[in-house]
Amino acid sequence: MTAVISVSGLVKTFGRARALDGLDLEVRAGEVHGFLGPNGSGKSTTIRVLLGMLRPDAGHVQLLGGDPWRDAVALHRRLAYVPGDVTLWPTISGGEVIDLLSRLRGGTDARRRAELLERFDLDPRKKARTYSKGNRQKVALVAALASDVELLVLDEPTSGLDPIMEATFQACIHEARAEGRTVLLSSHVLAEAEALCDRLSIIRLGRTVQSGTLGELRTLTRTSVTAETVRPVDGLAGLPGVHGLVRSDGRVSFDVDGEHLDLAVRRLTEAGLRSLVSAPPTLEELFLRQYGDELTADDGGRAGSGPA
Amino acid sequence: MTGTLVGAGVLFRFALRRDRLRLPVWLLAGGALVATQSTSNQTFYRTPESLAAYRASAGSNAASIAFSGPPVGLDTVAGTVAFEISSTLVLLTVLMAMFTTVRHTRADEESGRTELLRSTQVGRHAPLAAATLLSVLACGAMAVAIAAGAALTGLAVPGSVLLGAGTASVGLVFVGVTAVCAQLTGVTRGVYGLVGGLLGVAFVVRAVGDVTGNGLSWASPIGWAQATHPWSADRWWPLLLTLAATPLLLLTARRLLDRRDLGAGLLQPRPGAATAPRALSSPLGLAWRLHRAALLAWAMGVALLGFVYGGLAESVETLIGDNPDAQVFLGASSTADLVDAYLGVTFRVTALLVAGYAVSATCRARAEETSGRAEPVLTAGVSRTRWLGSHLTVALAGATTLLALGGLATGISRALVTGDAADVLRLTGAALAHAPGVWVVAGLAAALIGAAPSAAVPAAWSVFGLLLVVTMFAEPFDWPGWISDLSPFAQTPAVPAEAWAVAPLLVLGTLAGVLVAVGLAAFRRRDIETA
Numbered sequence: 088m089t090a091v092i093s094v095s096g097l098v099k100t101f102g103r104a105r106a107l108d109g110l111d112l113e114v115r116a117g118e119v120h121g122f123l124g125p126n127g128s129g130k131s132t133t134i135r136v137l138l139g140m141l142r143p144d145a146g147h148v149q150l151l152g153g154d155p156w157r158d159a160v161a162l163h164r165r166l167a168y169v170p171g172d173v174t175l176w177p178t179i180s181g182g183e184v185i186d187l188l189s190r191l192r193g194g195t196d197a198r199r200r201a202e203l204l205e206r207f208d209l210d211p212r213k214k215a216r217t218y219s220k221g222n223r224q225k226v227a228l229v230a231a232l233a234s235d236v237e238l239l240v241l242d243e244p245t246s247g248l249d250p251i252m253e254a255t256f257q258a259c260i261h262e263a264r265a266e267g268r269t270v271l272l273s274s275h276v277l278a279e280a281e282a283l284c285d286r287l288s289i290i291r292l293g294r295t296v297q298s299g300t301l302g303e304l305r306t307l308t309r310t311s312v313t314a315e316t317v318r319p320v321d322g323l324a325g326l327p328g329v330h331g332l333v334r335s336d337g338r339v340s341f342d343v344d345g346e347h348l349d350l351a352v353r354r355l356t357e358a359g360l361r362s363l364v365s366a367p368p369t370l371e372e373l374f375l376r377q378y379g380d381e382l383t384a385d386d387g388g389r390a391g392s393g394p395a
Numbered sequence: 396m397t398g399t400l401v402g403a404g405v406l407f408r409f410a411l412r413r414d415r416l417r418l419p420v421w422l423l424a425g426g427a428l429v430a431t432q433s434t435s436n437q438t439f440y441r442t443p444e445s446l447a448a449y450r451a452s453a454g455s456n457a458a459s460i461a462f463s464g465p466p467v468g469l470d471t472v473a474g475t476v477a478f479e480i481s482s483t484l485v486l487l488t489v490l491m492a493m494f495t496t497v498r499h500t501r502a503d504e505e506s507g508r509t510e511l512l513r514s515t516q517v518g519r520h521a522p523l524a525a526a527t528l529l530s531v532l533a534c535g536a537m538a539v540a541i542a543a544g545a546a547l548t549g550l551a552v553p554g555s556v557l558l559g560a561g562t563a564s565v566g567l568v569f570v571g572v573t574a575v576c577a578q579l580t581g582v583t584r585g586v587y588g589l590v591g592g593l594l595g596v597a598f599v600v601r602a603v604g605d606v607t608g609n610g611l612s613w614a615s616p617i618g619w620a621q622a623t624h625p626w627s628a629d630r631w632w633p634l635l636l637t638l639a640a641t642p643l644l645l646l647t648a649r650r651l652l653d654r655r656d657l658g659a660g661l662l663q664p665r666p667g668a669a670t671a672p673r674a675l676s677s678p679l680g681l682a683w684r685l686h687r688a689a690l691l692a693w694a695m696g697v698a699l700l701g702f703v704y705g706g707l708a709e710s711v712e713t714l715i716g717d718n719p720d721a722q723v724f725l726g727a728s729s730t731a732d733l734v735d736a737y738l739g740v741t742f743r744v745t746a747l748l749v750a751g752y753a754v755s756a757t758c759r760a761r762a763e764e765t766s767g768r769a770e771p772v773l774t775a776g777v778s779r780t781r782w783l784g785s786h787l788t789v790a791l792a793g794a795t796t797l798l799a800l801g802g803l804a805t806g807i808s809r810a811l812v813t814g815d816a817a818d819v820l821r822l823t824g825a826a827l828a829h830a831p832g833v834w835v836v837a838g839l840a841a842a843l844i845g846a847a848p849s850a851a852v853p854a855a856w857s858v859f860g861l862l863l864v865v866t867m868f869a870e871p872f873d874w875p876g877w878i879s880d881l882s883p884f885a886q887t888p889a890v891p892a893e894a895w896a897v898a899p900l901l902v903l904g905t906l907a908g909v910l911v912a913v914g915l916a917a918f919r920r921r922d923i924e925t926a
Binding site: 138140142159176186192216 | 582664666667668669670671672675676677678680681684685688766767768770771772773774775776777778779920921922923
């Protein structure tokens with residue numbers, strides 16, 4: 088498969104701050120690629136370099152076969168972008184913004200526009216000033232999804248959407264994928280990425296720390312479990328994949344690798360389960376667990392090696 | 396204290412803290428304005444003859460009555476102070492009242508801060524009560540500042556106190572007016588528009604009333620304040636009108652507040668269009684859409700100014716025509732030359748104002764960039780050059796249109812007096828002589844936005860400020876010639892008093908073109924910055 092986006096060794100500094108520090112990213116044609124990382128890890132900076140808004144200081148960047156800085160205008164006709172923080176013109180209605188952006192990209196498909204407005208339950212007559220954050224995001228999403236483009240670049244597009252709209256969004260991305268479009272989806276919501284993405288790149292402190300398919304990355308995912316049982320639980324510590332076991336006052340809490348969750352919970356049930364809380368780790372926790380040693384060893388800066 | 400006012404005290408102290416720097420600036424400006432006017436009038440009109448000459452000229456000049464107020468008490472120096480400064484003081488105080496009231500009512504509500512506060516132990520009426528209390532007290536402080544400025548420079552105390560009280564009373568009425576308007580519209584800028592419009596109506600009604608002497612001034616709160624005639628009749632009773640009007644307005648605002656939801660206005664905003672008109676298909680179409688409201692407001696202001704300037708030319712004829720000294724000073728040999736010299740100066744002032752528009756319109760592009768609104772356009776197949784060029788096109792064409800409009804309005808009102816229709820074209824052309832100078836100022840702002848983006852907006856406004864200072868002070872204070880020569884407007888021939896000179900205009904036009912090119916080229920080479 089050919090690469091739609093190919094980035095290697097990308098460096099971008101702002102004054103003394105090093106926002107991107109040798110970042111690598113490869114997005115293949117026709118895939119939905121999750122771009123994950125905590126706040127401030129450099130996701131938006133990378134995307135803004137890919138869009139030609141920022142000029143890279145070092146490294147190789149290629150997008151749709153061109154140079155995003157030099158060929159910006161020609162490349163932009165073939166992609167649509169949804170920023171993470173959508174700011175619109177306060178006195179212009181949502182419908183007008185959608186039409187303007189579609190026309191700039193080379194034309195509107197009236198039927199598709201109407202269908203998307205319906206699905207996202209968006210009133211196009213309201214002035215942008217009166218839209219909530221979620222509705223501003225819907226305006227940008229409808230404008231992007233209504234465009235006939237090869238590549239969708241979405242920067243945390245669902246941070247203001249309710250669960251129903253989140254489902255609509257996911258359906259739209261599945262459709263885009265079925266139509267053969269490529270999607271770069273930045274997010275810090277693991278669940279969304281799990282539901283949508285074929286491959287993922289995880290970045291931290293301006294570097295790619297993990298990259299691969301969902302299956303490859305899932306082995307990294309641990310679930311935190313806190314349980315209260317009638318009798319003390321035996322033999323948890325000896326189970327495979329259980330980490331950080333803590334007991335206090337009839338409660339146990341531990342982290343367990345996804346593939347071993349079943350066995351651990353069975354052991355809890357045998358001890359008479361009173362209450363159970365289980366949560367997948369946040370991305371930040373995942374990073375800290377996975378790379379904490381290297382971080383402390385190297386003064387908090389240079390995590391990980393290249394793609395796994 | 397009833398339930399709906401709970402928390403008003405805390406909010407008031409909080410508002411006072413937020414305004415601890417702003418309010419003293421307003422008050423200081425008020426006091427300083429009176430003190431300056433008082434000192435300079437006491438110097439200028441030292442002799443009975445000079446006072447009599449002033450009374451004869453200003454007191455019978457419709458234009459100066461229209462701007463200042465009723466020409467009463469002009470037989471004393473103190474009376475001339477009241478005549479000359481009171482309308483400026485009223486304007487200052489009303490603006491203070493409006494900004495302070497809006498800042499703590501609609502602006503806080505629009506930004507969502509009021510909702511956060513109201514979710515705590517704060518009653519429904521508390522924010523409005525705190526805001527109006529602060530504004531009312533600010534007006535009171537303004538009365539004290541004005542009275543002090545006048546009395547400390549040697550004017551009689553009762554008149555000083557009355558001038559302060561009268562000015563503050565108009566402020567009080569407009570605290571009420573603003574409080575009502577803040578309930579009507581849900582948009583902060585809309586409140587400014589409504590209050591500004593009502594202030595304009597109050598000013599015009601008063602002006603017409605004072606010029607015609609038909610009593611219409613009593614329909615305007617500004618007229619009530621000026622009917623006190625400080626230092627001449629020293630009447631206090633007209634202030635009773637404002638004391639009656641203010642509580643009525645505040646109670647109205649309170650009742651209106653009860654009839655609306657938090658965050659909303661009583662007037663429902665009109666829905667926008669569901670689809671974009673054909674004009675909104677390009678970066679230029681978008682730029683025009685974003686700039687047009689401001690340009691329209693500027694156009695109305697510049698046209699009005701042009702009409703006033705053109706109309707005043709008549710009184711220049713009568714005032715200076717008989718004064719040989721003034722003729723020598725202006726370097727004019729005939730009355731017609733005198734009027735042209737005067738018009739040349741007014742066009743330079745108009746050009747300076749239009750340069751202000753050009754700076755603000757050019758800086759709009761930078762605001763679009765930092766607010767993140769440039770990115771959606773720049774990632775939709777629009778080049779950097781086309782995007783910035785669209786904003787610059789509107790700014791440059793808009794500024795040029797404003798100049799033409801100012802000249803046209805001056806020409807029309809002048810032609811109405813002279814009956815010579817040729818004046819219309821002649822003066823429109825004369826105003827347009829300043830276009831290259833204005834383009835240079837806009838071009839400089841564009842170059843800064845491209846090459847020094849983070850400093851661009853303050854730097855561009857500083858340049859504009861320097862131009863103002865140079866234009867106002869270089870001649871009266873006899874600064875070295877090279878300083879004023881730095882201003883593009885000093886390089887522009889003062890048409891119609893001077894002959895058209897093409898060479899300097901070509902130089903200015905070329906310079907503007909180079910600056911714009913530098914701005915566009917530098918903008919292509921740098922990062923797009925978002926705040």
